[in-house]
Amino acid sequence: MANARRGFLMRAAELGLLTIASPLALGGATRALAGEPRQPTPWNPLGPFYKRDTPHRAILRARGDPGLPLNVSGAVWSTDGTPLPGATLEIWQANAAGFYDMTGNRYRATLLADAKGGYALHSVMPGHYPARVCQHVHYVVRAEGHKPLVTELYFATDPVFEGDPDKNYTRDPIITSRALVRPVTLSGKPDAVAADVAFDLVLEKA
């Protein structure tokens, strides 16, 4: 299983869907754009199974949880380019096998953006399930003075895209914008690979 996964990741790297880069480089590039107007993050449907009052935590995966470790980081911005410290992010996803926790709070979390509007979470790559085409993570983001944002994060490495998300992102009829499909970066040692994704969120003023 580990060899198959490594082989897939290498093929994805060859196709340009994966980059082996320092997470610091990504973070630096993001923050360099502070102050510039931004396009609002596209909307995507809420569901299913939004749950309120989820635990405040950044680590969603537990030791021993199956699945490719996933680190998502980014910042919450206003469309005028100012960061939004204190923004609330409610996040939920299926586990690696494609199951949502309907009775507890596994793979559900509430985060607060830090003083620079930044956030980070540590989870696993969500699995596929029959009712949806693509792997995804749900977001509800709220900040004072701004319209709430309901959206979803998708992954360029999703096998559904067959290596070409530009052409094939519409295979999932729920995905309304290519901008929601994010590249995946590998980090860590070869025997302990993790997927890193940068996902900024831009909110419209109320």
Place this chain on the structure above:
Amino acid sequence: MRREMLGGLALALAMPLAAHAASYTLTLPCDALFHAFPAGGRYAAMLCKDGSVPILALPSGRKVMQLDRPQVAGFAFSADGRRLAIRRPDGRVSLFAMNGKPIKTFSAGKQAGGLRFLDDDHLVLGRTVWDIGTARPVRTLQTSFSGINALARSPDGTQLVAAGADTVVRFYNSASWKLTHRYTGLTLEPFTLAFTKGGREIALGGGNDRIVLLDAATGEAIRKLPRSGPDGVYIASIAPVGDHGWAAVEYVDFRTNKPVAWRYVDLASGTSRPACRGAAAMSVSGDTVWCFHIKGRTLTAKSETPPHG
């Protein structure tokens, strides 16, 4: 069995309403990806693999209308099953009588969210209530984010209750549109609600797969029924059957988004019994429940009467 079906079919042909027949069988026009059977048991809609959406009269199977998927972003039947509203990708909403005769078309803008009838005079598109007669928006319903999952008007017409995707259930005065109270006891999204007991109570269901009964006058929870569905499901619809305190409840697998079970639930005690065993869909008409079994292109409809005690 064949004698019963033929007898039932003969009875259906003699009577104008499908609800008077015990069972009937007909051949559908296509292999469908999705079926919808509005309340009343008089019509069926299906999404065919070729993208067409035929609307059939039941029990005859006669095609009363044909839609094509690129022209349809969503559709909804009126509560009495006599009218159809269609939302187009360009934001237009068209109303049809179920004989296919167009009633009205108006532009509602490109709004996100579902389409549903609130009553004979109003449609709800996303969070916005539209007056059908004037083709104008009259109100935007409140929600912290996202849309309205379920909506119902009280039997006496004085109250409107909306279940939001934000888990909050809001009560409005129908005349003034004033928000009168809220219920915030749900942690997961509600997907369905229905007035029961002559409008005195409201049954709620959704991701929390236990039915919650609310007092319609105060919005407070009266009782929470024990779980009555299988594991891994959510409650997709609650349809009171007659006035006996029972409801037909639909359970949907949250991984496949397909119905997996129906049960008759006593809304007072929580006692439940299987309903429509093996059916693909269900529709309620007064005291009668229609169970629709689909195998390939064959539709078999059987009526049931739920327990009364």
